[in-house]
Amino acid sequence: MKIRLTHQLPPQKDNPRNSEGAFLRGKNGEILFAYSRYHGDSSHDHATCNIALIVSHDEGESWSEPRLIARAAEFGTDNIMSVSAVEQKNGDLAFYFLIKENDLNATLGRVISSDGVNWTSERCICNCPKAYYVVNNDRIVRLSDGRLLAPTAFCTNEEIFLHGSRHMSATILVSEDDGASFFLSEQTFRLPNPGDWARGYEEPGIIEYNDRLYYWIRTYLGRQYETESREGINGFFDPRPSEFTSPNSPMQIKSFDGVAYALYNPVPRYDGRVELEGSWGRTPFVLRKSLDDGKTWGTLNVIEDDPARGYCYPAVFKTRDNCLLLGYCRGNAEDGNTLCRLGIAKIEIESIE
Numbered sequence: 001m002k003i004r005l006t007h008q009l010p011p012q013k014d015n016p017r018n019s020e021g022a023f024l025r026g027k028n029g030e031i032l033f034a035y036s037r038y039h040g041d042s043s044h045d046h047a048t049c050n051i052a053l054i055v056s057h058d059e060g061e062s063w064s065e066p067r068l069i070a071r072a073a074e075f076g077t078d079n080i081m082s083v084s085a086v087e088q089k090n091g092d093l094a095f096y097f098l099i100k101e102n103d104l105n106a107t108l109g110r111v112i113s114s115d116g117v118n119w120t121s122e123r124c125i126c127n128c129p130k131a132y133y134v135v136n137n138d139r140i141v142r143l144s145d146g147r148l149l150a151p152t153a154f155c156t157n158e159e160i161f162l163h164g165s166r167h168m169s170a171t172i173l174v175s176e177d178d179g180a181s182f183f184l185s186e187q188t189f190r191l192p193n194p195g196d197w198a199r200g201y202e203e204p205g206i207i208e209y210n211d212r213l214y215y216w217i218r219t220y221l222g223r224q225y226e227t228e229s230r231e232g233i234n235g236f237f238d239p240r241p242s243e244f245t246s247p248n249s250p251m252q253i254k255s256f257d258g259v260a261y262a263l264y265n266p267v268p269r270y271d272g273r274v275e276l277e278g279s280w281g282r283t284p285f286v287l288r289k290s291l292d293d294g295k296t297w298g299t300l301n302v303i304e305d306d307p308a309r310g311y312c313y314p315a316v317f318k319t320r321d322n323c324l325l326l327g328y329c330r331g332n333a334e335d336g337n338t339l340c341r342l343g344i345a346k347i348e349i350e351s352i353e
Contacts, residue, residue, distance in 0.1 A: 001287070001301040001302070001303075001347060001348075001351045001352055001353065002347065002348040002351040003303060003345055003346070003347045003348075003351075004345065004346050005343055005344070005345050006060055006061055006062070006063075006344050006345065006346050007054075007060075007062070007063045007343070007344040008330075008341065008342065008343050008344070009035070009054075009066070009341065009342040009343075010335065010340075010341045011043070011331075011335050011336055011340040011341060014039060014040065014041070015037065015038065015039060016038050016040070016041060016042060016043040016047075016336060016340060017036070017037075017038035017043035017047075017049075017336065017339055017340045018035060018036070018037055018038070018052075018340070018341065018342040019035065019036050019038075019081075019313060019329050019339045019340070019342055020035060020036045020081060020082045020083060020136070020137035020313045020329070020339075021033050021034055021035030021036070021083050021137055021138070021315050021327045021342065022034060022035075022083045022084050022085035022095065022137055022138040022315045022327075023085060023138075023315055023316075023317035023325060023327065024085035024086075024087070024093055024095070025087075026055070026093070026116035027093070027114075027115055027116045028116070029057075029320075030055050030056060030057050030116070031055070031056045031059065031060055031317065031319070031325070032053060032054075032055055032085075032093070032116060033053070033054050033055075033056070033063070033315075033327055033344065034051055034052065034053045034069065034083045034085070034095040035051070035052060035053075035054075035083055035137075035327070035342060036049050036051065036052075036080075036081040036082060036083065036097075036137075037049065037050055037051065037052035037066060037068070043336050043337070043339065043340050045079075045081070046078075046079055046100055047078070047079065048072065048078045048079060049072060049078075049079045049080060049081045050068050050070060050071045050072055050080060051068065051069055051070035051071075051080055051081075051083060051095065051097055051111065052066040052067060052068050052069065053066065053067055053068075053069045053095075054066050059319040059320055059321050059323070059346075060317075060319055060323070060325045060344060060346050061346070063344065069095070069111050069119040070095070070097065070109070070111045070119065070121050071121075072099075072100075074121045075099050075109055075121070075123065076102070077099060077100055077101055077102055078100070079099075079100035080097050080098065080099050080100070080109060081097060081098055081100070082097055082098045082134075082135060082136060082137045083095050083096070083097050083137050083138075084096045084097070084135070084137060084138055084139055084140035084150070085138070085140075085315075086110075086140055086142065086148065086179060088112065088178055088179070089146065089178050091114075092112050092113060092114050093112070093113045093114075093116055094110050094111065094112045094113075094179065095110060095111050096108060096109070096110045096124070096135075096140050096150075096179065097109055097110070098133070098134070098135055099123070103130075103157070104132065104157035105130045105131060105132060105133075105157050106131070106132050106133045106134070107123065107124070107126045107133070108123075108124040108126060108133075108135070108150070108173070108182060109121065109122065109123050109124060110122060110124060110179060124175075124179060124180065124181060124182055125180060125181035125182070126173075126181070126182055127181055127182065127183040128173065128182065128183055128184040129184075130156075130157070131154040131155065131156055131157065132154060132155055132156070132157045133152045133153075133154045133173070134152060134153045134154065134168070134202070134203060135150045135151070135152045135173070136151075136203050136204075136205065136250055136252075136313065137313055137315055138252065138254075138314070138315035138316065139151055139204075139205050139206075139252075140179075141206060141207065141208065143208050144208060146178075147174060147175060147176050148174070148175040148178065148179050148182075149172050149173070149174055149175075149206055149233065150172065150173040150174075150175075150182060151170070151171075151172050151173075151204040151205055151206045151215065152170070152171060152172065152173050152204065153168040153169065153170050153200075153201055153202045153203055153204060153217075154168060154169055154170075154171065155167060155168050155169065155200075167190075167191075167199060167200040168199055168200040168201055168202050169188050169189060169190040169200060169201060170188070170189040170190075170200075170201035170202075170204045170217050170239075171184055171185055171187060171188045171189065172184070172185040172187075172206065172215075172233055173185075174233060185233045185234055186233075186234040187233075187234050187236055189201055189217070189227070189236075189238070189239050191219070199220060199248070200219075201217045201218075201219065201225065201239070202217065202218040202219070202248070202250075203217070203218040203250045204216060204217045204218070205250075205251065205252060205253060207253050207254070207255060207260070207294070209255075209260075209293035209294055210293055211230060211293065212228045212229060212230045212293075213228060213229045213230075213232070213233065213236075214226065214228045214253070214294055215227050215228065215229075215236060215239075216242060216244070216251055216253065217239055218246070218248060218249065218250050218251065219246075219248070220248045221241070222245060222246070222247075222268035222269070222270075223241040223242055223243075223244060223245050223246055223268070224242045224244040224246050224251050224264065225239040225240060225241055225242060226239060226240060226241075226242035226244075227239040227240070243297070244262065244264055244266070245266050245267065245268050246264055246265055246266065246268055247265055247267065247268050247269045247280075247281045247282060248269070249264070249265045249280070249281075249282045249312050250264075250312055250313060251263065251264035252264070252313075252314045252315075252316060253294070254316040255293075256318040256324075257318070258291070259289055259290070259291060260289065260290040260293065260294050261287055261288070261289050261290075261316060261324065261352075262287070262288045262289075262290070262297060263285070263286070263287050263303070263314045263316065263326070263328075264285075264286065265281075265282045265283060265284065265285060265286070265311065265312070266284065266286050266300060267281075267283075267284065269281050274307070276307055276308045276332075276333070277333040278308070278309075278310065278331065278332045278333030278334070278335070278336070278337045278338060279307065279308060279309055279310040279332060279333075279338055280310045280312075280337065280338050281310070282310035282311055282312045282338055283304070283305055283306065283307055283309060283310055283311055284302055284303075284304065284305035284311075285302070285303045285304050285305070285311030285312075285314075285328070285330075286300045286301060286302055286303060287300075287301045287303055287324075287347070287352065288300055288301065289301075289352055298353060299353045301352055301353055303326070303345065303347075304330065306332075308332045308333070309330050309331065309332045309338065310329070310330070310331065310332070310337070310338025310339075311328055311329065311330050311338070312328065312329050312338060312339075313328060313329050313339075314326050314327065314328040315327040315328070318349075319346070322348070322349050322350065323346050323347055323348055323349060324346070324347045324349060324352075325344060325345070325346055326343075326344065326345045326346075326347065327342060327343070327344050328342070328343060328345075329341065329342060329343075330342070330343040
């Protein structure tokens with residue numbers, strides 16, 4: 001597979017972490033990449049974080065210097081993170097993100113632009129119970145009927161912060177008004193009797209194929225779990241183990257021109273596996289493609305496999321020169337951990353087996 005690392009955003013002084021982004025085509029053909037840019041001296045998930053933007057005018061070969069397009073202070077908090085990209089129905093551009101609220105709950109916000117240069121911040125109305133919601137980067141999708149879906153894991157803030165438990169459940173946040181507001185779907189998934197070692201169902205994703213919705217979930221159980229529905233957003237069966245072996249790490253699936261691509265870490269955490277500090281066992285990092293809407297998957301194409309680095313939270317975008325752009329975390333112990341360094345890589349689609 002022909003792949004090149006075209007850009008990196010390493011941690012630096014007063015910027016300890018760059019992670020979790022999403023791509024969007026700009027109004028003049030440029031490619032926009034927005035991501036979580038941490039400030040201060042902490043890279044913790046709940047540390048000070050804003051949303052920054054870089055721009056490419058040559059299909060991802062080179063990138064501009066970053067600039068902030070959304071600040072946590074605009075929402076009265078310290079942390080906004082985990083970006084998804086959406087083109088609005090009226091043609092405006094939008095980046096959505098999590099707002100870590102001061103009351104230990106989480107909601108959604110967005111920045112919107114008509115030109116890709118000037119951005120306006122606003123809250124999305126969350127018509128759902130208060131909870132700590134997790135929506136991964138590059139996960140909000142638009143269905144063929146126009147609705148927006150944000151697959152989410154959640155638990156009460158008392159569970160996650162006050163009692164030290166992180167037994168997450170999974171569901172979907174749904175918008176029928178182009179992202180202005182979201183409500184919970186009727187179905188919720190929860191692992192039965194998970195044991196104290198498990199965090200339950202984490203960091204789900206969703207994709208719409210021609211004949212069904214496919215929903216996958218990160219777990220501690222050595223595999224991504226999966227469910228699907230041919231009856232809309234409330235017709236899923238109970239999740240089951242998928243063919244995608246995995247450590248406790250996220251997977252991403254995106255489709256372009258009828259070809260689906262899965263990106264994940266295929267080696268679970270097994271007894272005796274050597275896990276180097278900072279990598280969290282999230283290596284190797286692979287890509288597989290499907291030509292039949294995810295019914296069968298091809299060979300493993302290795303993106304990176306340095307045992308000292310961890311690879312996760314990919315965003316995927318197709319360029320006009322028939323390549324895939326990947327934006328993903330690729331840090332190591334020297335960076336702080338796998339989440340602290342962002343890389344952007346370009347893959348020639350014809351080279352993917």
